[in-house]
Structure formats: C-alpha cells, structure tokens
Amino acid sequence: MERRKEELGLSWPEIASRGGTTRETLLQARNGSSRLRSSTRRAIELGLSWAAGSVARILEGGQPTTMDEPVPRAAIESGDLSPQQVVKVLSALADLGDASLFWETYRTLYARVHGTALDESQDQIN
Structure with missing residues (x-):
C-alpha cells in the first residue's frame, strides 16, 4: 500500500477520500488490527486505483492489478x-x-x- 501511495503521490487522507472511507479505517487496515470487511477492501482498491479483488490477491500472497489512472x-x-x-x-x-x-x-x-x-x-x- 505504501509503495502505491508514493506512486500516486497521494496522502493517506486523500486515499481515504478517494475510496470513500476514513483515514482511521485505512490505518486499521494497514496495521492489520482488524479483519477487513469487503467494503473496506473495495475502499482501499478505489483509493489506490487498484482493480477489484486486488486486496484479496495481496492477502493471498499475490500482486494487485493497477487501473490506468488518467492524468487530470x-x-x-x-x-x-x-x-x-x-x-x-x-x-x-x-x-x-x-x-x-x-x-x-x-x-x-x-x-x-x-x-x-x-x-x-x-x-x-x-
């Protein structure tokens, strides 16, 4: 997650906003302090411009699939x-x-x- 955040040049609050979640939820997910609900997984994927299912692939030892991020x-x-x-x-x-x-x-x-x-x-x- 950290590497993708850097690639996108975003802050954690910006990623949370893009994903429709809170910074606190992202922090809990990053720390592994709670089980990830499907809505949290999707929020992470949206915030980091990953394709659906990327978080599950990461948790299984795989790699995320990035979505092509348009330049504004x-x-x-x-x-x-x-x-x-x-x-x-x-x-x-x-x-x-x-x-x-x-x-x-x-x-x-x-x-x-x-x-x-x-x-x-x-x-x-x-």
Whole structure:
C-alpha cells in the first residue's frame, strides 16, 4: 500500500477520500488490527486505483492489478504534473503518432516546469 501511495503521490487522507472511507479505517487496515470487511477492501482498491479483488490477491500472497489512472486535464493545462504524469502524457501523445502535437506539448510542459522556453540548441531531436 505504501509503495502505491508514493506512486500516486497521494496522502493517506486523500486515499481515504478517494475510496470513500476514513483515514482511521485505512490505518486499521494497514496495521492489520482488524479483519477487513469487503467494503473496506473495495475502499482501499478505489483509493489506490487498484482493480477489484486486488486486496484479496495481496492477502493471498499475490500482486494487485493497477487501473490506468488518467492524468487530470487541469494538471496538464497548468503544468502541475508529477514526473510520472509527464511521462504518461508524453507516452500517450507519442502513441498517437502526431509528432507536431507531441513536440508542441513537450515544449509547453518544459516551459511551465522550467519557467523558460526550450532553447533551440536543446531541440535538436525535432
């Protein structure tokens, strides 16, 4: 759970909110201090963007199945993206095969992150 929390860049209160549960319930689940009800299992899965049944798989010694977490449009427009989100956005654009859209987005994100436009000498790949 901790690793997924870090991957998503979320706090425990945010995960609880996304899952529709309380921080205290998550704390009890993480500490193993109570038996996990099915509603708690699903709340954990929703909060951590795991597919249904992931908590059961973990408890059986397996791995969770992650759901593809969309990057919020507002984060793209503001440039307030984690490194993982930048990679996700640029990878999705690369998959579209539209080089001009990819590079336009790359330059825009670069400028927002660094506070300056991409120097022509840095744009040799294009």
